[in-house]
Amino acid sequence: MTLAQQIITVAMVVLGTAVTRFLPFLIFPAGKQTPKYMQYLGKVLPAAVFGLLVIYCLKDVSVFTGSRGIPELISIILVILLHVWKRQMLLSIAGGTVCYMLLVQLVF
Amino acid sequence: MQTRSKMLKKAFTTAFPYTIPIFAGFWFLGITYGIYMNVSGFSFWYPMLMSITIFAGSIEFVTVNMLLGAFNPLQAFAMTLMINARHLFYGISMLDKFRGVGRKKFYLIFGMCDESFSINYTADIPEDVDRGWFMFFVTLLNHFYWFSGATLGGIFGSLIHFNTEGLEFVMTAMFVVIFMEQWLKEKNHTSSILGLIISLICLIAFGADNFIIPAMLAILAVLSLLRRPLEAGGAADDDNGNSADPDGSGQHRMEIGESGRGGEAQ
Numbered sequence: 001m002t003l004a005q006q007i008i009t010v011a012m013v014v015l016g017t018a019v020t021r022f023l024p025f026l027i028f029p030a031g032k033q034t035p036k037y038m039q040y041l042g043k044v045l046p047a048a049v050f051g052l053l054v055i056y057c058l059k060d061v062s063v064f065t066g067s068r069g070i071p072e073l074i075s076i077i078l079v080i081l082l083h084v085w086k087r088q089m090l091l092s093i094a095g096g097t098v099c100y101m102l103l104v105q106l107v108f
Numbered sequence: 109m110q111t112r113s114k115m116l117k118k119a120f121t122t123a124f125p126y127t128i129p130i131f132a133g134f135w136f137l138g139i140t141y142g143i144y145m146n147v148s149g150f151s152f153w154y155p156m157l158m159s160i161t162i163f164a165g166s167i168e169f170v171t172v173n174m175l176l177g178a179f180n181p182l183q184a185f186a187m188t189l190m191i192n193a194r195h196l197f198y199g200i201s202m203l204d205k206f207r208g209v210g211r212k213k214f215y216l217i218f219g220m221c222d223e224s225f226s227i228n229y230t231a232d233i234p235e236d237v238d239r240g241w242f243m244f245f246v247t248l249l250n251h252f253y254w255f256s257g258a259t260l261g262g263i264f265g266s267l268i269h270f271n272t273e274g275l276e277f278v279m280t281a282m283f284v285v286i287f288m289e290q291w292l293k294e295k296n297h298t299s300s301i302l303g304l305i306i307s308l309i310c311l312i313a314f315g316a317d318n319f320i321i322p323a324m325l326a327i328l329a330v331l332s333l334l335r336r337p338l339e340a341g342g343a344a345d346d347d348n349g350n351s352a353d354p355d356g357s358g359q360h361r362m363e364i365g366e367s368g369r370g371g372e373a374q
């Protein structure tokens with residue numbers, strides 16, 4: 001690829017990303033009343049999206065090969081326990097991550 | 109001017125703790141991405157400029173392959189729309205929250221990656237902190253972490269050798285915590301459960317590379333079908349009922365017990 005072709009390719013990616021981010025705001029501008037259906041979606045979608053993002057993070061975990069997702073499972077359980085116990089975001093995240101790093105580096 | 113700088117400082121110091129896990133994750137991923145571009149034969153200018161202008165993790169890795177392949181701008185555009193389609197959901201969810209923040213809105217939308225959206229949606233911003241500036245700083249800090257990580261990776265590339273195996277889990281841990289914060293706050297867990305189960309089914313059915321779009325469509329369809337019972341059950345009332353609490357001050361604990369399972373809808 002020439003430099004110009006590279007710039008065009010990256011520009012298309014920038015444009016595509018911007019479209020996915022700006023489109024809802026362009027279709028439903030702030031000045032106008034947002035349709036009731038979209039208001040409903042805006043309220044119920046995030047919970048489902050957070051579920052989707054959790055699964056998305058785990059998408060490359062294989063249950064049948066390697067460590068079989070056991071380090072992930074243990075670490076997620078630790079994150080949940082820590083968070084239920086102390087409810088300190090940073091503690092839960094750091095605890096789970098350190099646990100995972102120790103598991104994949106030393107145990108599995 | 110004094111009050112303005114005080115206000116900005118307050119927004120910044122409130123926003124910063126929320127972004128610390130993202131700093132760890134973005135530096136790890138950003139440096140990895142920079143190294144990947146470096147070993148693929150690109151100078152550090154590429155990850156540096158791409159991390160600023162695209163600012164969306166996974167597609168940037170894919171773009172490296174596009175740049176190495178044949179020139180096909182339309183395919184690049186279509187691929188980007190597919191991989192980043194989930195941003196549409198973020199926009200729909202932030203239509204109200206980005207209202208009235210002035211010109212910052214443009215940047216807030218431009219920088220709305222998974223992590224910025226998740227923090228800005230769930231964070232319980234104190235009354236005396238400017239909401240617009242809080243979200244602006246969350247987005248800006250995340251943008252800076254990603255940019256600096258990608259650039260460093262691009263510059264130092266293969267020189268970096270330290271055992272960070274497993275550090276990428278910081279992102280998984282963060283989304284688990286955000287999922288839990290939503291769970292602890294909401295009255296009705298239907299949507300949370302649906303998000304997990306539908307995504308999992310689609311992952312098994314379509315595979316890791318192709319499951320996002322089917323999962324989004326299925327989530328959209330099921331939530332649309334459940335609109336009447338969910339609205340009746342109060343699942344859609346909970347406008348601001350979300351909080352991530354990095355200080356662990358526990359000020360929301362009261363509400364967890366009270367919210368109970370008031371809206372069992374199906």
